[in-house]
Amino acid sequence: MQLVVGRIGRAHGIKGEVTVEVRTDEPELRLGPGAVLLTDPAARGPLTVESGRVHSGRLLLRFTGVADRNAAEALRNTVLIADVDPDETPEDPEEFYDHQLVDLDVVTLDGTPVGRITEIAHLPSQDLFIVERPDGGEVMIPFVEEIVTEIDLDEQRAVVDPPPGLLDAERAEVAGTRDDEGGK
Structure with a gap:
């Protein structure tokens, strides 16, 4: 590779x-x-x-x-x-090469499928998983410890604990509007 x-x-x-x-x-x-x-x-x-x-x-x-x-x-x-030998891994077990992460399935803590990682975007402040949704849409997930709770290379999956609105901004926006109205 x-x-x-x-x-x-x-x-x-x-x-x-x-x-x-x-x-x-x-x-x-x-x-x-x-x-x-x-x-x-x-x-x-x-x-x-x-x-x-x-x-x-x-x-x-x-x-x-x-x-x-x-x-x-x-x-x-x-x-x-x-x-680079595709079997080569970084010395730190908490670090990964892009080729190890691309094609991993992404699921939430309860096992709900989110999609599959298609690309890693390296930005100055943090890295992002570019995830293709089952419906063909795309979502960007920050590759930070608070959100990506586990990378399991044996199971070929990344487990995420997304904050409200990260995976479905439209639904979170509607839910937030309802909460605001209920509090009035």
Whole structure:
């Protein structure tokens, strides 16, 4: 399986280093010296990481065979892709790779089916499950501990405890209106 792990930015200095926009939670594993990365566009790779360092909060990498600024600048905007064994799991048992979560069935605490995870959206503040409902609709569920109470890879399911309105905003809105009227 292939994972996007970074994107090459501009050249840094005159000796072939490039800045890298990191797109992995494990840069030391995926972008460390000796890592062989596929590229998009494919004509530029594969690239082997020769060395890396952090400078002013940015990851700088040097690739084997990229010896000067011109060669480094030619790599700008290249996407870096790592081949990952599909059976590989993160070290922390509370962390998951996207490929482990996609296609999981989503159910509520009482077992009511919600749908199937089709995608994981990585936002700055949190990750979201994009869940396709049985009726073909879609719902976004924040991947936070308070809502996603269990990930069971053996059973291929994610258990959620959604706050009111998350799964059915229209019904929650109508119910909220009735509650307001009853209190008057």
